[in-house]
Amino acid sequence: MKAKILTFSPHGDTTILEYDPVTADIEEVNRVIAEYEAKTGAQPFDMATGERIEKVTREQNEVLMVHPIAGG
């Protein structure tokens, strides 16, 4: 089974990264997430629990990058 890093987009959702959670280099996955977070401000949420996560582990199969919200 493949794991996915997704984000909301004007199409509903967009896959940023797809990987095999058993064999993938999780450090590399976290590096991609960190780069995306630095660029967009989006932070990772586990779609199984709805909780924000600091680091992705092999247990997460679907991670949603949630973009910042501005108030006003």
Add this chain to the structure above:
Amino acid sequence: MPLDILCLTIFLLLILCRLALLHNITLPQRHKPNRFVQDLHISGMIRDACFESGYKRRNREDRAEAYLRRIISLTSATRVDNYCVFEIGRTTFHVHDKYVGRLQDATDPMCFQEWTCFYLANQHMPAAVRIATALLQLKNNPGLFDEWLTRKAAFRANGEVFRLIPEPPFGY
């Protein structure tokens, strides 16, 4: 002699007429598309284009809606028409696609509801995506509401300021 010339002229004219007639009959006809068929073809193209854009829009809205449904179940929110209601302790949030209401103590009849607008960086996100994003963020960090209410900035889900929103020019 003049009679010979006259006969020859008539003969040549007859041959020319015959040739012209034959030419007219045997010339390959240029293909002129039937107007009705042409109209049908154009209306088919228009129909296809409308169907495709409608399908894409439908597909995009369906995908956003599917995410919203998942997030509603993750956050234990309730859908009411085109907005969502969810509770954390005594606090109740009403999440619309562009604004959020907060009732800090639903049991207190004197408690009034506060409202604030919110924006995503991408203005083209479907309404379902905007609601889903706000639901997820408020569920994880209800204090974000106070930040949205008081500060002109874009906040990450953990409450950090991502980007300050510049003040509009004087007189705007």
